[in-house]
Amino acid sequence: MSLDERRLYKARKLGLGLGLVKGLAVTLKHLFKHNTVIQYPEEKQDLGPRTRGVIALKEENCTVCMLCARECPDWCIYIDSHKETLPPKREGGRPRKRNVLDRFAIDYALCMYCGICVEVCPYDALFWSREFEYAEYDIRELTHEKERLSDWMSTVLPPPPLDEGAEQPGRPAPLVAANGGPAAIAAETPAAPAAIAPAAAPEAPAAKPAAGATTPASAPTMAPEGAGEVDQDRLPPAPSPTTEAPAPEAEAPALTPEDKAAFTEQPGPNVEVPHEEPHPISLEPTEDAEAVYRSVLEEQKAKGSSPQVAEARARVARAKAERGIQRGPTPLAVDKPVPSAPTKGHTEPEPSGAPDAEAPRPDPGPVAPTPTEAEAAPPTEAPADGSSETPDQVYERVLADEKAKGSSDAVATGRAKAARVKAERAQGKS
Amino acid sequence: MEITLTDWQLLLVKLAVILAVVPTLTLVAGYAEHKVMAHLQHRLGPMYPGGFHGWAILLADGLKFIYKEDIIPAAADKRVFKLAPIAIFIPAVMVYLVIPLDRTLIVEDLDVGVFYLLAISSVSTIGVLMAGWSSANKYALIGALRAGAQLIAYELPIVLSAAVIVMLAGTMSLVGIVEAQPWPFILWPPGIGLIAFLVFMGASVAELTRPPFDMPVAESEIITGAFTEYSGMRFIFGFFFAEVANMVAFAAIGATLFLGGFNPIVPWSPLDAIPGFVWFVLKASFLLFVFLWIRPTFPRLREDQLQKFAWKFLIPVSLVLILAAGAWVLYAPEALKP
Secondary structure, three states, X not given: OOHHHHHHHHHHHHHOOHHHHXXXXXXXXXXXXXXXXXXXXXXXXXXXXXXXXEEEXXXXXXXXXXXXXXXOOOOOEEEEEEEEEEOOOOOOOOOEEEEEXXXXXXXXXXXXXXXXXXXXXXXXXXXXXXXXXXOOOOHHHHEEOHXXXXXXXXXXXXXXXXXXXXXXXXXXXXXXXXXXXXXXXXXXXXXXXHHHOOOOOOOOHHHHHHHHHHOOOOOOOOOOHHHHXXXXXXXXXXXXXXXXXXXXXXXXXXXXXXXXXXXHOOOOHHHHOXXXXXXXXXXXXXXXXXXXXXXXXXXXXXXXOOHHHHHHHHHHHHHHHHHHHHHOOHHHOOXXXXXXXXXXXXXXXXXXXXXXXXXXXXXXXXXXXXXXXXXXXXXXXXXXXXXXXXXXXHHHXXXXXXXXXXXXXXXXXXXXXXXXXXXXXXXXXX | OOOOOOHHHHHHHHHHHHHHHHHHHHHHHHHHHHHHHHHHOOOOOOOOOOOOOOOOHHHHHHHHHHHOOOOOOOOXXXXXXXXXXXXXXXXXXXXXXXXXXXXXXXXXXXXXXXXXHHHXXXXXXXXXXXXXXXXXXXXXXXXXXXXXXXXXXXXHHHHHHHHHHHHHHOOOOHHHHHHHOOOOHHHOOOOHHHHHHHHHHHHHHHHOOOOOOOHHHXXXXXXXXXXXXXXXXXXXXXXXXXXXXXXXXXXXXXXXXXXXXXXXOOOOHHHHHOOXXXXXXXXXXXXXXXXXXXXXXXXXXXXXXXXXXHHHHHHHHHHHHHHHHHHHHHHOOHHHOO
16 A cells, blocks of 8 residues: 555545535535526627638639639638620720639538638638528538628628737838839839939939839848838828828728729729829928938837837938939829829839840839829820821830930830830720 | 315325325426536526426426337336336325424324335335336346345435434324424434434435435446336336435435424524424425535445445444434433433
């Protein structure tokens, strides 16, 4: 008999059944505790915000990319779609294609609620909802078609607030008209627009986006413009005069429903949807750049930002201020009367002349439809509207322009050709 | 106006009263069992049948059992099989004949009341054995034999502890016993009454085959023991109804023998205004609650532990108690006796 056993034996001998009394006391205590039962149909539990009840579909966000259906381990997502060809957005553009969602169904009899579809959806079209009361008498009824899945959207909770100190998610870069189309998307990635650094600026003040696109590797350490844009509402107003034209509140994040709507509607008039008129911002630098830097730094420190953050923001502000000084009024004046907003980054800052692939094609291709783009189509290539130039004349003119600007031969020829094609098309139409 | 009844009429009235009261009490106690056990376990128990806190749950249950098919195994000894629930059910009702709700509120104040009680409550064992043997089922047989062994083992402590009370009261009439009990009921004579009460309660739980002494119907081992093959009405009357009715009866017997029955809990004259049956019901309800309280508290014992507990502990203790009670009756100074 081990020591423990002996002790136990002794305790039992001496206990005289007191353990039984103790047990009775325990159960009696629980008699007076509040019960934990939730009387389900009458009472409902407050489920956690991330409860996996049912998957809701935000139909307008779906691009039929099929990622969810392919990732689904149960293969319980059924998607049908067809392609639609839309007329070009503006004169001479290419007709565009887009996917139209015909059917989106989730078979909840198969679904195992792993949530992978919600995870993989790149366009925020699928969400978890807390609703769970959709049992059916017939298993076929458990296949929810897109109408029913869309109905669940009304039950989706807003995303929970970020944790204390969490990194703020970047707002998608604005579809900056004045920046020139091609760079607008690139601006989402931090490195791209960094070329606005003072170092690069003097060379080609107006060419910043293109330069950014071409020289990402050489991006200076300065905080990227994209981040600067994002932070704008937190920044003091001082640097704002020098920021890019579309103020943050004026733009819609890429691929929001409205944006998509803008894409999908008729080409011409859609342009007024996502963007307001760019604010006519006074372009005179109100302060000198160093003063901006210092004031922003002070302000950030006062707000309690970490030194790094404060410094980065201050540098962004300074850079913007400098840019404003150097550039002068031109690039930002996207007001309609100034259609010649220089070249939307078409100029080639690199004298190397190498046929760089990144150089924006004259093709209007940019992702962002903006008023300026639509109305004041690339000024270098198409003053054709209304003029009596023949396409060949256009070609010559553009070629001369480009060369005068210092573009490489290849680029100059390419743009000139594109301009000619456009002119031809325009002629053909008229 | 004086009502005169012949003996036969009186008998019929009494029978009707018993047949009305016993099932009602059983239903109330069964409902209490559902609810008390549920709340001891942080549950609510039945909440829907009947609307208010599920009061009609047992009526619904009974209705369900009535509609169920009455299955008799092909190999069963059919006559015995059919008789067994009756043999269990009738003693459970007959126990109530001698329990005094009040000084005069009693069906039949027998001179040999305690003797009758103990005899009748043992008869149901025969019913259980009948059920087990006639079912042609090994679980039923094992369960019946367990029940037989257990009821014999625990009948002894009950009888002996009741005998202690009878010796102290000097009568076997239940009314007489209640009236003979001095005030601090089980606390007087010191020690003897209390220990006799504990022995009686422990043995009663075993006698009722309720947890932790429910080996005869241990569902994890032998399904429902002797009642494995029963279904429908036979099951409900032979098994469930009899168990609950017996539980109420034992609570009532305990209240009568040990807790002073229909006497007020303290001898204080204003309390005499409250009718005796109220006191009796209160005391019996308390003991009933103890039975219900024990059930979810303790885990089931092993068969050999059960037998050991009876033969090696309870029976010796009650034998010693009888000696002590005899010594008290013979040698205690008269001043200490009521």
